[in-house]
Amino acid sequence: MKSPQVSTVITALVFSGLAFFIFSLIEPTQTTVAIAIFIIALVSPLIGTTSSSESVASDDVKTLYVGNLPYRANEAAVRELFSTVGQVHSVRLMKDKHTGKRRGFGFVEMSASDTDKAVETLNDQEFQQRTLKVREAKERPEKEAEGETE
Known part of the structure; x- marks a missing residue:
């Protein structure tokens, strides 16, 4: 049974488009959830900057x-x-x-x-x-x- 935190992280990963397949390969634990949140925190600003600068010329x-x-x-x-x-x-x-x-x-x-x-x-x-x-x-x-x- 997945906890609400895990499903939130999985949803966040789907939106970021990165590392989603990691969760399909391993069983989410608190450690993998923490690592995933750290990756999202590092990569999300880069994704947002690229897409917003392209969309608003x-x-x-x-x-x-x-x-x-x-x-x-x-x-x-x-x-x-x-x-x-x-x-x-x-x-x-x-x-x-x-x-x-x-x-x-x-x-x-x-x-x-x-x-x-x-x-x-x-x-x-x-x-x-x-x-x-x-x-x-x-x-x-x-x-x-x-x-x-x-």
């Missing part, structure tokens, strides 16, 4: 600059607002590194197909008593390496 996601945000706005509120016009991948609201207070602007990563609609719909729209400024973000120029500027 840089062409599929664009970054929008969102300015004039209320200082009290948080990531969840901004995500909820932008979710009304398209698929939101991430929200980053900028904070002052010394005080930790929000700086009134941020960036929203959205599906490329939704960014035009987001700019058209949300630019100049009032949000928590402030008029938002929404546009496609510009690439940040790379900083010169230290020691090269003489």
Whole structure:
């Protein structure tokens, strides 16, 4: 009779696609379960990184600059607002590194197909008593390496 822990590990192995055949060759014990969990912990991040980078190419996601945000706005509120016009991948609201207070602007990563609609719909729209400024973000120029500027 298999314990719930063993069936959980077997299920995890099926999802990871690795070392499943090991369990078909040997009788699971607490030691083999512990080894399998260790293998999954080591290999799972590698599998996830590969598949997620392939599934979301840089062409599929664009970054929008969102300015004039209320200082009290948080990531969840901004995500909820932008979710009304398209698929939101991430929200980053900028904070002052010394005080930790929000700086009134941020960036929203959205599906490329939704960014035009987001700019058209949300630019100049009032949000928590402030008029938002929404546009496609510009690439940040790379900083010169230290020691090269003489």
